Amino acid sequence: MTTIEPVPVVEQRRSGPSFADRLRGTLPKIVLAPSFAIILVFVYGFILWTVYLSFTRSRILPVYDLVGLDAYYRLWSQPNWYMAMKNLAIFGVLYIGLCIAIGLFIAILMDQRIRAEGVLRPIFLYPMALSFVVTGTAWKWFLNPGLGLEKTMHNLGWESFKFDWLVNTDMAIYTVVIAGVWQASGFVMAMFLAGLRGIDGEIIKAAQIDGAPTVSIYRRIIIPLLRPVFLSAFIVLAHMAIKSYDLVIALTGGGPGNATELPSTFMYSYTFTRSQMAVGSASAVMMLMGITAIIVPYLYSELREKHQ
Amino acid sequence: MSAAQETVSAGSANTARYVIYACLIILALLYLLPLYVMITTSLKSLDEIRAGDMLALPRDPSTAAWVKAWGEACIGVTCGGIKGYFWNSIRMVVPAVVISTLLGALNGYVLTKWRFPGHKLVFGMMLFACFIPFQAVLIPMARVLGTFGLANSTAGLVFVHVVYGLGFTTLFFRNYYEAFPDELVKAAMIDGAGFFRIFWRILLPSSGPIIVVTIIYQFTNIWNDFLFGVSFSSGEASPMTVALNNLVSSSTGVKEYNVDMAAAVFAALPTLFVYVVAGRYFVRGLMAGAVKG
Secondary structure, eight states: OOOOOOOOOOOHHHHSSOHHHHHHHHHHHHHHHHHHHIIIIIIIIHHHHHHHTTOOOOOOOOOOOTTHHHHHHHHOOOOHHHHHHHHHHHHHHHHHHHHHHHHHHHHHHHHTTTHHHHHHHHHHHOOOOOOOOHEEEEEEHHHHTTTSSHHHHHTTTOOOOOOOGGTTTHHHHHHHHHHHHHHHHHHHHHHHHHHHHHHOHHHHHHHHHHOOOOOHIOOOOOOOOHHHHHHHHHHHHHHHHHOOOHHHHHTTOOSSSTTTTTTTHHHHIIIIIIIIIHHHHHHHHHHHHHHHHHHHHHHHHHHHHHHO | OHHHHHHHHHHHHHHHHHHHHHHHHHHHHHHHHHHHHHHHHHHHHHHHHHHHHSSOSSSSSSOOHHHHHTTTTOBTOSSSHHHHHHHHHHHHHEEEEHHHHHHHHHHHHHHHHHHHTTTHHHHHHHHHHHHHHHHHHHHHHHHHHTTOOOOHHHHHHHHHHHHHHHHHHHHHHHHHTTSSSSHHHHHHHHOOOOOOHIIIIIIIGOOHHHHHHHHHHHHHHHHHOOHHHHHOGGGGGOOOHHHHHHHHOOOOOOOOOOHHHHHHHHHHHHHHHHHHHHHHHHHHHHHHHHSOO
């Protein structure tokens, strides 16, 4: 990529750069400066502030005397935090796995020269336009143990059908998975579909001429070629899983009990309702570390590749 | 290949196509089901909901629940429906989208056409800002908004959404302007055009698509936001998503599922409308946010 230096073209006869030229040189930086300053203060400054708070004894209000790792000890001795980590593991693995599996499956079906693609695509994708709160509200009703799916099945004649996951401590986290997958899998489908459309048709044609069956063309050639899409989908979904907050709040409110506690709900309740700001900050730092571990290597490789 | 074999393979190819179509149609119905249930429930009466079937069409469709959700339902201590919160969201979204898009366009312009040493680090830092868990800035932001008297105000939420939307808008415009030919900019410079003139006359007129993508992305994100809304506002200053959650999760009185669903439909309408009208751009925005480059 060539870079344009603001070279004073016309007025080179003068001895030094004029005020106008100098202004011209710094104007771009002046324009960018406010945005960058905002990011520096409100993102990086605030992160440091949160990290600092996590080393204090802050409860309902911030206090600024450092007490070392106290809040982290307390964080890691909370059964609630273990619940949150366990739930994040269950939710993260299933959410990412199912979204990728279902997304890829639908994308492959859609790639078979389907006639009604223009109708089907938006149907798989529209949940992504909804807010998590709407999704949570809709699924809360849909899975309502008394009046929702369970009753519908009873009406259909399946009297013994029981579906109480929403209020069942052991199963509630899976309702979050279901709603989450419903919302995001269409988006993953769109990513895979774009990837499939980008594959060179000649390679596939050559394999077909060699008599390879469709299934092994997909398994041996196409899916390996989609590796970058798998990576992107993983990154996006992993970061959405760690940040998931609204969906849980709207669907289960973190309950029953603490059955669907996630790090995000843990952070919020410890900071704003349980007056344990230091512990809340420590949990936020943990979340940030998790996301950083996923995002930074990815961004680094993306930015570097593009430069070469 | 013999004729008989060809017929067989054509037959099985046909069967395969039927299976593909059947799978796709079943999946599409499953994806539509929650929306269908949401809308039909909002059109039913409470008695019908309790007695009937979730999947059945309303026997006697009525918009009573919609009217109630919009203007009468009780949220917290007030009973004015969700209309006030709906307007809160509009008042929050419009300025936030306009400001963040404008700043993103200027940033993208500087970062591609007026590069300076360290431009990559600046961009990298802005990009990482897109992905941070907002929990890591929640407490300081609450303190700062409180100090400046912006807590629990629409202005405060606009500010927050501009700040944390900047990374994405900059990313969108940077990637778009990266592909814009430098020669045009150079030629304009030789003709004596200045920084803003080049932006206004050369870059902006051809930025239509990316402006639409950015506006839609920002609109959807900010409208759908819940975390900032619930953290920095309360009561009657809340945006739509927070009000919806308060309405649905309130445990006082009779649970009016039809009103809940009608409110959810209202909360979903603006973004669904945008999606239906400009779905292509919506998807492009999502992809640009996901797959850089």
